Amino acid sequence: MKKIIVLCILLLGLITGCVSYTELNELGIVSALGIEEIDQQIQLTANFILPQKDDGESTYQSTCFQSRGTTIEEALNNLYLQVSKKIDLAHLELVAIDTTIAQEDLNKILQFFLQEPTARNNFPIVLMKEVNAKELLENENQKDTIAHLLTMNQIAQGTTFSLSLENMARQLLEEKNTVIPVVSSKDHIPTTEGLAIIQDNKLKDYLTLEESNAYLYLSNQINSFTLIPSNSNQTSEIIVKENHTIISSHQNKIQIEIQSTIESKENNVDLKENYEKEVKKRIDSLIKKTQDNKMDLLHFLTLIYRNDYNFYEHNKTNLFEQLTYEITFHTTIQYPNLKTEGVLI
Amino acid sequence: MTLLIEKIKKKVGSSTDFIFREMTIQNKTIILIFNEVLSSSEDINQFILKYLANIIEKKVEIPTSFYHYFLNSMPGHHIKEIKDLQEAIDALYNGYTVIITSEKEMLAIETKANLDRGINEANNEQSIQGPKDAFTENFNKNLGLVRKRIKSEHLWLQEYTIGKETKTKVGLLYMENIAEEETIQKVKEELLKINIDGIIDSGYIKELIQGEKPRFFPTILATERPDQVSMALLEGKIAILVDNSPYVLIIPCFFIDFFHTTDDYYQKPINISFIRIIRLFAFFIAIFIPGFYIAVTTHNQEVLSLDLLINFSAQRAMVPFPALIEALLMSVTFEILRESDTRMPSSMGTAVSILGGLVLGDAAVNAGIVSPIMIIVVAISAISGLLFSSIEMISALRWWRFILLILATLLGMYGIVLGGLLLIIHLTSLNSFGKPYLAPFAPFIKEEQKDALIKTENRGIRYRNPYLTKKNKIRGR
Structure with missing residues (x-):
């Protein structure tokens, strides 16, 4: 009896497991993935990492492969047939989707990644505008460049930010809308083009750079950056050292309080006024766009719902379009060129 | 006449x-x-x-x-x-x-001739800050080494002659005012049950009285240090001296005993606590590291960061063997080297060590037979296993290392978890002459935690292990 049990355990060991066994040599590491829709088919552009040893040092090469299919899964299977390696999506560092898919339905992409057991979903996701995936990803360092670009832009200009797939999915699930960074390419150099609005898993509209900046202001996703007023030259750029936005509501009125510390290289007496005027203009533009398109991008209705449920319940019809808002600024100016000296008594 | x-x-x-x-x-x-x-x-x-x-x-x-x-x-x-x-x-x-x-x-x-080698230093259980004398093959000398440390009338000896042809003198040593009568009786019964032609070494006795249940881990401690035996006797354990054997058996023994050395009691508790934790880490490293490496490189690559994955992939790029074969190859080579180091004459030791290092190190990597990371993994695992002085414990670690390697190859991280569970089940199922092997952790004995993994000041250790004695629980103030 004991021998039979031992034999059964051994057999189990031999016939179970092992399906996920993959040697490192057989693994196709995908670092960036581009998803496009061409001729009603999904086209995947995958940037593969090929590790190699060079003079005892571990290095790698990147190469792009493309494949098509009616679904993402089919396209991946075709990709596997091309590269003859098991596709590893666990180390994705960037996913770029094109506008066609975004306009149609993002759900299939989200579902695929959320259901894929090995994918980590903490990679940045971007929308490609007027550029194809191959052009964007074929350079081996492109994915690093794009990721770097998003982060640097958030710090430097404040018109975009890095959004992970899981955050995007969460926002779409909870709030039904979100924004997604937009990238393009000029002379094979990736550039950022602000943000795009996704509502109900579909691309709705694009935000201008100023509106994108306003969105990041209102959602507290930027802290310090350089603000270049749209109708001015380079020398009048304003350095925002610190920024914090508090949004509250009173019935159908939204109160936006912006606390900023700004700095200017010149002694400009109108600095504060210019700054506040510029920011207000951007916020006005953003809110107008969202109200015109009936997209509560900044979740004002959620705020009203939490603060004053009764009012919300009685007035929820067309409430968003009827919202008014007031912006209050508390701006402090720092003058880095100003020297303080002792006072001679 | x-x-x-x-x-x-x-x-x-x-x-x-x-x-x-x-x-x-x-x-x-x-x-x-x-x-x-x-x-x-x-x-x-x-x-x-x-x-x-x-x-x-x-x-x-x-x-x-x-x-x-x-x-x-x-x-x-x-x-x-x-x-x-x-x-x-x-x-x-x-x-x-x-x-x-x-x-x-x-x-x-x-008029017995003195055929033993005299009292020397311990070969396998070196002392840093404690007595350096060790047992010899002479029964009387060994008994003397214990008696000179415990000059108490409560230290009793009972002699038996075991082995039809060898008629080996076997002595049962215990503190009659501390050791449990039940355990003493059990050991006596086991000794009397022995029916064999010869006892050459205490190892024979150990195998014969341990019981028939298969076990990986040793449940009897063999030591060549008289101070360790004396400490064990004062705790309520029983010692078995065997003529012609320099190893004295201590019964019962617990899993945690293999993480203790006698030197632990001669140094500062805070230092020893750190060392004991290191030993515990070494235990887990010795068993789990090779399997863990196999699991993350063959089944669960998503655990690794991209840089590490690229590094490992590059290193394994030219290796023709699967990871399991590589690991087994390296482990077996290491065991061969270790065994040959034990057996060969000392005059050839240096030459073979150099050869082994070259073979295992540079040459194998350059030839593309193994990857450098596998050498590191197997070496760390093997060296961690050598932290224990008990050869049986080292062997047990080796077996479990192989079991976990195979489970990791078949099932990845799930196999590692399964292997860990099997290990815990095996350890908890063991007992040493009726005493639970994992005491004082399972069952949990609060008082014993002062000298289990973390060591407190000696004056804090007031009570004896309740599993070893019920009649004399208090050690001192």
């Missing part, structure tokens, strides 16, 4: 190392028999022959029979009466000199 001599000669097979010396005293013949190898010729000359020669020379009047006269007056610290032929043979083989005074009267005087 001639008949008796013939019988003895027949029994010993006329072996030429048995000496039969006839002496005539006052017209009466006595016969001295001894084994020239097992007996000390110096003792025989000094105490027996000189004594007898003195009687002959000085024509001493012997009022009683020679037998009674010699029994009362012959110099010798141990003289015993021999009742039958078999007892005489046993005495001869134990280094005694047998004097036959008449057909039915024999006595044996102890």
Whole structure:
């Protein structure tokens, strides 16, 4: 009896497991993935990492492969047939989707990644505008460049930010809308083009750079950056050292309080006024766009719902379009060129 | 008497190392028999022959029979009466000199030769800051080493003769005021149950009394340190001394005992606590690291960061073997090297070490047989396993390392978790003479935590392990 049990355990060991066994040599590491829709088919552009040893040092090469299919899964299977390696999506560092898919339905992409057991979903996701995936990803360092670009832009200009797939999915699930960074390419150099609005898993509209900046202001996703007023030259750029936005509501009125510390290289007496005027203009533009398109991008209705449920319940019809808002600024100016000296008594 | 001599000669097979010396005293013949190898010729000359020669020379009047006269007056610290032929043979083989005074009267005087190597330092259990003497193959010397440390009337010894042919002296040593009677009885029963032709070393006793249940981990501790035995006796454990063996067995023993050394009690507790935690890490590293590496590189690559994955992939790029074969190859090579290092003459040690290092290191990597990371993994695992002085523990770690390697290859991280569970199940199912092997962790004994993994000040250790004694729980203040 004991021998039979031992034999059964051994057999189990031999016939179970092992399906996920993959040697490192057989693994196709995908670092960036581009998803496009061409001729009603999904086209995947995958940037593969090929590790190699060079003079005892571990290095790698990147190469792009493309494949098509009616679904993402089919396209991946075709990709596997091309590269003859098991596709590893666990180390994705960037996913770029094109506008066609975004306009149609993002759900299939989200579902695929959320259901894929090995994918980590903490990679940045971007929308490609007027550029194809191959052009964007074929350079081996492109994915690093794009990721770097998003982060640097958030710090430097404040018109975009890095959004992970899981955050995007969460926002779409909870709030039904979100924004997604937009990238393009000029002379094979990736550039950022602000943000795009996704509502109900579909691309709705694009935000201008100023509106994108306003969105990041209102959602507290930027802290310090350089603000270049749209109708001015380079020398009048304003350095925002610190920024914090508090949004509250009173019935159908939204109160936006912006606390900023700004700095200017010149002694400009109108600095504060210019700054506040510029920011207000951007916020006005953003809110107008969202109200015109009936997209509560900044979740004002959620705020009203939490603060004053009764009012919300009685007035929820067309409430968003009827919202008014007031912006209050508390701006402090720092003058880095100003020297303080002792006072001679 | 001639008949008796013939019988003895027949029994010993006329072996030429048995000496039969006839002496005539006052017209009466006595016969001295001894084994020239097992007996000390110096003792025989000094105490027996000189004594007898003195009687002959000085024509001493012997009022009683020679037998009674010699029994009362012959110099010798141990003289015993021999009742039958078999007892005489046993005495001869134990280094005694047998004097036959008449057909039915024999006595044996102890003249055992010193055939052991003397008290040296321990080979396998080095002491940094403690006593350096170690047990030898001499039963009496070993007993002496313990008795000089515990000069208590409560330290009792019970002797047994085990082995039909070897008739090995086995001693059961315990503190009668501390050790549990139940455990003592159990050990005695196990010893008496032994039915074997010979006991060459304490290892035989260990295997015979451990029980039939298959086990990877040792449940009896073998040590060559008298201070460790003394400490164990004071805790309520039982020691088994075996003649001709430098290893004394300690019963019962717990899993945590293999993480302790006697030096732990001679140094600062805070330092020792750190060292013990390192030993625990070494235990887990020795078992889990190779399997963990196999699991993350073959099943669960998503665990690795991209840089590490690229590094590992690049290193394994030219290796033709699967990861499991690579790991087994390296592990077996290491075991061969370790075994050869133990067996070979010391004059060749350096050459083989260099060869082993070159083979295992540079050459194998350059030839593309193994990847550098695998060498690191196997080396760390093997070296961590060597942290333990018990050879049985090292072997147990080796077995579990292989089991986890195979589970990791089949099932990845799930296999590692499964292997870990199996290990815990196995450890908790073990017992050492009825005492749970994982005590004081399972079952949890709060008081014993002061000296389990973390060591507190000695004055904080007041109570003995309740599984070892119920009659004398308090050690001191």
